[in-house]
Amino acid sequence: MPVLDLMSGFIVELRSAGLPVSLTENLDAMEAVKVIPIEDRDAFKYALGATLVKNNAHWRVFETIFEVYFSLRGPEYEINAEGKPDDFWREMQEQADQVKGQGEGKGSGGGMDSLTPEEIAAMLMRALMSGDQAMMRALAKQSVQRFAGMEPGRPVGGTYYLYRTLRNLDLDNMLQKLMDANREMSKQELSSLEERLEKDEFESRIEQFKQEVESEIRRRLVADRGAEAMAKTLRKPLPEDVEFMHASRDEMQSLKKALYPLTRKLAARLARKRRHGRKGPLDFRNTVRHSLSYGGVPADPKFRYPRPAKPELMVVADISGSVAAFARFTLMFVYAIQHQFSKVRSFVFIDGIDEVTKYFKATEDIGEAINKVNTEADVVWVDGHSDYGHAFEVFFERYGKDINSKTTILLLGDARNNYHAAQSWVVKEMRKRARHVYWLNPEPKSYWNTGDSIVGEYGAHTDGVFECRNLRQLEGFVENLA
Amino acid sequence: MRVKPRFKDVASVRSGLKKENYLADDGIAGVVYLADRLGKPVLIEGPAGTGKTQLAKSVADMTGARLIRLQCYEGLDESKALYEWNYKKQLLRIQADKTSDSWSEVHDDIFSEEFLLTRPLLEAITSEEPVVLLIDEVDRVEVETEALLLEILSEYQVSIPELGTITAKQIPLVFLTSNNTRELSEALKRRCLYLHVDYPDLEREKEIVLNKVPDISENLADQIARIVRSIRQLDLKKAPSVSETLDWARTLMLLGIETIDEKEAKETLHILLKYQTDIAKAAKELSVTK
Ligand SMILES: Nc1ncnc2c1ncn2[C@@H]1O[C@H](COP(=O)(O)OP(=O)(O)OP(=O)(O)O)[C@@H](O)[C@H]1O
Ligand SMILES: [Mg+2]
Numbered sequence: 186m187p188v189l190d191l192m193s194g195f196i197v198e199l200r201s202a203g204l205p206v207s208l209t210e211n212l213d214a215m216e217a218v219k220v221i222p223i224e225d226r227d228a229f230k231y232a233l234g235a236t237l238v239k240n241n242a243h244w245r246v247f248e249t250i251f252e253v254y255f256s257l258r259g260p261e262y263e264i265n266a267e268g269k270p271d272d273f274w275r276e277m278q279e280q281a282d283q284v285k286g287q288g289e290g291k292g293s294g295g296g297m298d299s300l301t302p303e304e305i306a307a308m309l310m311r312a313l314m315s316g317d318q319a320m321m322r323a324l325a326k327q328s329v330q331r332f333a334g335m336e337p338g339r340p341v342g343g344t345y346y347l348y349r350t351l352r353n354l355d356l357d358n359m360l361q362k363l364m365d366a367n368r369e370m371s372k373q374e375l376s377s378l379e380e381r382l383e384k385d386e387f388e389s390r391i392e393q394f395k396q397e398v399e400s401e402i403r404r405r406l407v408a409d410r411g412a413e414a415m416a417k418t419l420r421k422p423l424p425e426d427v428e429f430m431h432a433s434r435d436e437m438q439s440l441k442k443a444l445y446p447l448t449r450k451l452a453a454r455l456a457r458k459r460r461h462g463r464k465g466p467l468d469f470r471n472t473v474r475h476s477l478s479y480g481g482v483p484a485d486p487k488f489r490y491p492r493p494a495k496p497e498l499m500v501v502a503d504i505s506g507s508v509a510a511f512a513r514f515t516l517m518f519v520y521a522i523q524h525q526f527s528k529v530r531s532f533v534f535i536d537g538i539d540e541v542t543k544y545f546k547a548t549e550d551i552g553e554a555i556n557k558v559n560t561e562a563d564v565v566w567v568d569g570h571s572d573y574g575h576a577f578e579v580f581f582e583r584y585g586k587d588i589n590s591k592t593t594i595l596l597l598g599d600a601r602n603n604y605h606a607a608q609s610w611v612v613k614e615m616r617k618r619a620r621h622v623y624w625l626n627p628e629p630k631s632y633w634n635t636g637d638s639i640v641g642e643y644g645a646h647t648d649g650v651f652e653c654r655n656l657r658q659l660e661g662f663v664e665n666l667a
Numbered sequence: 668m669r670v671k672p673r674f675k676d677v678a679s680v681r682s683g684l685k686k687e688n689y690l691a692d693d694g695i696a697g698v699v700y701l702a703d704r705l706g707k708p709v710l711i712e713g714p715a716g717t718g719k720t721q722l723a724k725s726v727a728d729m730t731g732a733r734l735i736r737l738q739c740y741e742g743l744d745e746s747k748a749l750y751e752w753n754y755k756k757q758l759l760r761i762q763a764d765k766t767s768d769s770w771s772e773v774h775d776d777i778f779s780e781e782f783l784l785t786r787p788l789l790e791a792i793t794s795e796e797p798v799v800l801l802i803d804e805v806d807r808v809e810v811e812t813e814a815l816l817l818e819i820l821s822e823y824q825v826s827i828p829e830l831g832t833i834t835a836k837q838i839p840l841v842f843l844t845s846n847n848t849r850e851l852s853e854a855l856k857r858r859c860l861y862l863h864v865d866y867p868d869l870e871r872e873k874e875i876v877l878n879k880v881p882d883i884s885e886n887l888a889d890q891i892a893r894i895v896r897s898i899r900q901l902d903l904k905k906a907p908s909v910s911e912t913l914d915w916a917r918t919l920m921l922l923g924i925e926t927i928d929e930k931e932a933k934e935t936l937h938i939l940l941k942y943q944t945d946i947a948k949a950a951k952e953l954s955v956t957k
Binding site for chain 1: 677693694697698701704705707709713848849850853857859860863869893894896897900928929932953
């Protein structure tokens with residue numbers, strides 16, 4: 186297929202995956218492929234990346250789609266294809282025969298195809314041991330062909346094939362085996378530093394091998410099903426679309442990274458409003474510029490805007506079971522926010538409420554802070570099931586006096602109150618005293634006010650309730666604060 | 668207006684940079700090449716100390732161009748970035764001629780190039796010689812200030828209300844760097860090619876050390892790169908940057924160390940890491956036998 190045709194499908198897929206590719210960027214990409222030959226696949230990939238991906242968090246999604254659309258798709262990638270008999274392959278066959286000879290004491294012959302899984306695993310171990318890249322790649326191909334059990338047209342996902350392939354190679358135990366072998370081989374005792382470095386090196390090689398296996402599977406699937414269908418199967422949400430409530434560990438990690446810029450923005454937005462109407466120092470340049478229309482008389486003095494003061498923030502977050510995953514995120518959010526505001530106080534509740542500001546202040550280690558909050562904060566009053574009403578009441582009793590006209594209050598939770606008394610007067614009272622009160626709800630909007638959710642009742646007294654299921658929505662909330 | 672391309676191909680960018688002691692990977696070299704061919708600015712993002720600023724400098728050295736640098740900061744405005752009228756001089760001129768000339772004459776006179784102070788952006792496009800323009804740490808200016816850059820980034824021109832539009836005599840290579848402390852505007856990003864420069868992989872970091880630290884042995888450089896890689900995998904407040912790797916390498920050289928053992932690693936960790944909690948974490952990780 187000509188490059189330009191491939192390109193249009195490719196860009197459609199990027200957009201379907203959520204990447205914001207503008208018309209300009211589309212055109213730039215078309216220009217880029219004119220000056221970079223597709224044969225130089227790496228350069229080609231980076232050229233497309235540079236024109237189409239303007240956010241590093243989107244790179245992984247881009248790479249996957251790139252691989253699907255532009256991976257080499259020759260006959261050698263058909264699901265049933267045999268390996269290409271080039272020189273390297275022949276050499277491998279010879280090695281394989283050697284392994285056979287040593288391993289079983291049988292005569293040589295048969296080559297790669299007659300190797301048992303154990304023998305292939307042994308070859309892999311040697312390749313990993315010495316870091317032989319070409320061999321690792323060849324073995325990845327061979328393993329997929331032998332062990333993945335791929336059949337044309339079978340509607341099975343890549344993960345299944347990956348699992349089958351790796352299991353046959355006993356890859357789970359590979360690291361241990363490599364470390365043991367390494368220990369045996371080295372003449373002197375390895376220091377713990379050396380061991381650690383070796384371990385990291387082996388891990389990175391194993392990871393690389395896994396990726397080779399994955400790409401090989403993907404290539405074959407693409408050959409079988411076509412790029413479009415494959416891209417659809419492989420589609421994963423962008424980091425900003427990952428639901429807080431269902432984020433995996435990995436996803437949480439990348440969410441964490443995205444948080445800092447966001448909290449900076451939040452601080453800037455909350456500070457901005459107060460800038461207007463106040464006067465700062467004289468702006469000389471501006472004054473003179475205007476004076477020119479009065480023949481040089483500085484008749485109309487101009488002032489610079491004063492630097493906005495850092496706002497104050499109170500975060501009150503539900504950390505009960507129903508929002509557990511969201512709570513983990515919330516705590517990261519609070520931690521990240523800490524640096525952006527002159528005064529942040531954080532409170533967590535279930536049916537009781539406790540201030541946790543000090544845990545975040547005390548340490549630079551976010552994991553430790555969150556751990557402390559989870560183990561030491563006194564948030565259970567009766568039974569450890571959400572009671573917003575009681576938590577709010579206690580909050581107001583203890584801290585209500587600290588709310589003033591500079592305070593912004595963020596309430597975070599699903600407002601699932603287990604049918605307890607709402608005590609929504611507290612929120613009303615908060616709003617009277619504070620600058621703003623906002624509610625962020627991690628539940629889909631369609632669930633609001635169903636069952637025991639009473640977000641509407643609370644929300645009526647706030648400056649707004651916002652659906653906040655992912656970063657994109659949180660960002661939207663921040664964006665619209667101005 | 669465009670003369671001829673600066674680079675033959677991607678490989679020649681890479682080797683040219685290497686001659687300047689800058690070790691690029693395929694991504695970096697590819698995007699620099701593309702920037703020249705498409706005549707577009709490059710926005711470089713990535714963690715601190717990964718060679719973003721240095722890339723612009725090295726490209727300038729490699730092409731023999733003059734480097735013009737606009738260092739961004741909070742509060743940077745038009746008068747520091749683009750141009751400024753020389754008010755003192757203008758006022759003097761107004762005072763001197765108060766009686767004789769008509770106002771419109773004075774007006775035309777004081778808004779001529781004689782009274783114009785050029786700042787880096789205007790300087791870059793009016794320059795006769797080839798230029799590499801570096802707009803460093805663009806994330807530090809307010810979003811509103813970004814707008815000042817848009818015209819120059821897409822049209823390579825500057826409009827001065829009193830004078831008209833000044834267009835570039837040659838298209839400079841433009842690099843913008845950002846530490847990603849805030850999201851840049853879509854308008855800015857659309858106009859740029861995007862390059863994310865991350866920590867280098869093991870091989871490249873070793874090469875950088877070998878190139879930048881005189882007389883260092885292959886063995887020591889290798890060990891340094893490995894240890895740094897392992898440390899970067901930890902969950903740290905701030906991972907070591909390339910400049911910190913280089914500082915560490917130089918320190919080890921000064922101390923006459925040829926092979927790093929645990930004791931020496933621990934004693935010098937503070938050069939690599941800035942936070943006490945990070946140092947403690949790394950010290951623990953690097954000595955635990957698993
Ligand atoms: N690829 C590289 N080749 C050679 N030297 C490098 C490379 N990357 C980084 N360095 C060296 O690392 C140091 C830091 O680089 P530089 O100041 O350009 O980082 P930066 O990304 O601009 O950091 P910051 O975000 O803090 O401004 C410099 O001494 C530079 O020479
Ligand atoms: Mg820099």
